[in-house]
Amino acid sequence: MAKTLFDKIWDAHVVSQKSGFPDVLYIDTHFIHEVTSPQAFEGLRKRNIPVFRPGQTKATADHNVPTINQHLPIKENLSRLQVEMLTKNCTEFGIDLYGLGHPFQGIVHVIGPELGLTLPGMTIVCGDSHTSTHGAFGCIAFGIGTSEVEEVLATQCLLQQKPPCMKIEVNGKLQKGVLSKDIILHIISKIGSAGGTGYFVEYAGDTIKNLSMEARMTICNMSIEMGARGGLIAPDETTITYIKDREFTPTGNKWTQLLDHINSLQSDNDAHYDKVLQFNAEDIAPMITYGTNPGMGTAISESIPDFSGIPEKEHYSFQKSLNYMGLEAGKSLSGKSIDYVFIGSCTNSRIEDLRLVAEFVKGKTKSEHVTAWIVPGSKQVMEQAIAEGLDSILASAGFELREPGCSACLAMNEDKIPPGKYCVSTSNRNFEGRQGPNSRTFLASPLTAAAAAISGKIVDVREFID
Incomplete structure (x- = not known):
């Protein structure tokens, strides 16, 4: 079977x-x-x-x-x-x-x-x-x-209880400035924060296959935000290259056995999925959320939905979210002034994320009114960033490289966004008060967050890249 x-x-x-x-x-x-x-x-x-x-x-x-x-x-x-x-x-x-x-x-x-x-x-x-x-x-x-x-x-x-399985395929070439965070925010915006409820999701397609391991982790991380039980991606040569020679990776015969096992870890061609969804990579733009759940997202180049696109039974909660965020239906987020930028969390705090941000902000300076925190996901990430000189680049641009932790993702620690302030965050949730009492969160990719810090407002990062 x-x-x-x-x-x-x-x-x-x-x-x-x-x-x-x-x-x-x-x-x-x-x-x-x-x-x-x-x-x-x-x-x-x-x-x-x-x-x-x-x-x-x-x-x-x-x-x-x-x-x-x-x-x-x-x-x-x-x-x-x-x-x-x-x-x-x-x-x-x-x-x-x-x-x-x-x-x-x-x-x-x-x-x-x-x-x-x-x-x-x-x-x-x-x-x-x-x-x-x-x-x-x-x-x-x-x-x-x-x-x-x-x-x-x-x-x-x-x-x-064994959950049902959903397959989400993404195929095609991503636009410049579009990262894996944009892929998953795009998917959640299309199917909603409950669109994957109860399922375990397998991500597939050539777009997924061409992602780095760190980018794949970002996508699987946010499977939860569509209600899914979890997400997974079949291992391949990219996976093997990543795990080889790490601190606790098996060696010798055990490594050989692991490689043999990895070769069997693929879905059969005629395997049955309880649900299949397909997306085109070319349709995905830099994304940002506007509401108080991760499903309330849109391309930065587009406007916040108006009520005509929202089911009537959801009008109250939709308006409540906009009231909390201080936003209006049908308006564009482009040019919206922001106060904080948080680059970190288990979604986007790996060395690849920090390298992308450092490359983008090199030679630039953040807006004077923006506080920008970059919190590495681990001691090893922090040490690697310092070894590569990323700390100096970030400091010159006015970004504060801090020590590892969950930080302002959930404000269970000393890192909190003040009441009423707007934060562009690379974390995974934008619930009311998630980053601090009465704080307001826009979820975005590390590149979009970096561009917001430099501009002092929400901008389409493709304007910088072009």
């Missing part, structure tokens, strides 16, 4: 299966951080249960960490307590922790791939919705709740 890539990986990890019940799914790698793990560890203590396979759980501190002066005690009480508890729990239960000051510290979905902990064919979970990022390597990777974190710690397995 023909199978999708998703079917092959899922079926290979089923420990037990019974009609009418969830599958018992084996988990290869479990990532944890300071926010969703404390209650799980406390549950183990109450039941006097050890971590079943501590070597298959890796921890880092990312959500609550400051991004300046990380060598000093954390100022916010809750943030400091959660980071301290992560250290205590990992020490007690024998789990590797890449905490503050460790050379491997960083955002969990950045360090997994860059360390070679994320490998094709794996099942990967974390108490974080954007675990889908790891699917770029041909993995089944998804976020779980705190009770499930405890379940994996105790058993290395999860009870899971």
Whole structure:
């Protein structure tokens, strides 16, 4: 029977299966951080249960960490307590922790791939919705709740209903200035923030195949924003080149075995998908969101939709979003003044993102009224940026390169956008107050964010490139 890539990986990890019940799914790698793990560890203590396979759980501190002066005690009480508890729990239960000051510290979905902990064919979970990022390597990777974190710690397995599978194909050549962030924002704008609800999505097509691994991670990362359970991309030579010789990538015979396994990780030609969508790359322009969910996006060259294009039952929520953002239906965002630019998060904080931004801003200076933060996704990304001289280029342009962490993506730390201020952000969510109480967020690609910082307003980056 023909199978999708998703079917092959899922079926290979089923420990037990019974009609009418969830599958018992084996988990290869479990990532944890300071926010969703404390209650799980406390549950183990109450039941006097050890971590079943501590070597298959890796921890880092990312959500609550400051991004300046990380060598000093954390100022916010809750943030400091959660980071301290992560250290205590990992020490007690024998789990590797890449905490503050460790050379491997960083955002969990950045360090997994860059360390070679994320490998094709794996099942990967974390108490974080954007675990889908790891699917770029041909993995089944998804976020779980705190009770499930405890379940994996105790058993290395999860009870899971197998979700249906959707295929999204993107074919054709991208326009100049269009990045993978624009691809995924375009898709979500067309199908809506609930258009993929319940599905696991496989991305395919020659446009996807021609993307770098870091660009593929951006697309899989935001699968969650269309309601999907996760996203994945079949591994290929690009994948193999990326994972080879990383810190924890297998070597010798195990590497050879992994290569053989990778060759089998493709969907069969006649495999059945529960839904198939197709997009043309030529139709995708630099994107920006205008509302309070990632589906409310448009090409920068176009206007905010008017009410004629919105179903009547959605008029109230549509107007509510525009009121929050201080915008009007039918108006263009081009030329809209902005206050902050945030380039970072598990969506766009890798070295490729920083290189693109540095190349763009070299010889330019940011607008005087804009505060521009660039927050690398890991200690390794930061060190690489410094080694390549990107820090000097960014500083000359007026951008502040900070230390690694989730930062202003979700404002659980000291990095918050002030009330009422507009931020062009490379993160993944633009919910009300996501970047700080009453802050206003425009989601965009690193290039569009950099162009906004230089201009002091929302602009079509293609104007600079042309």
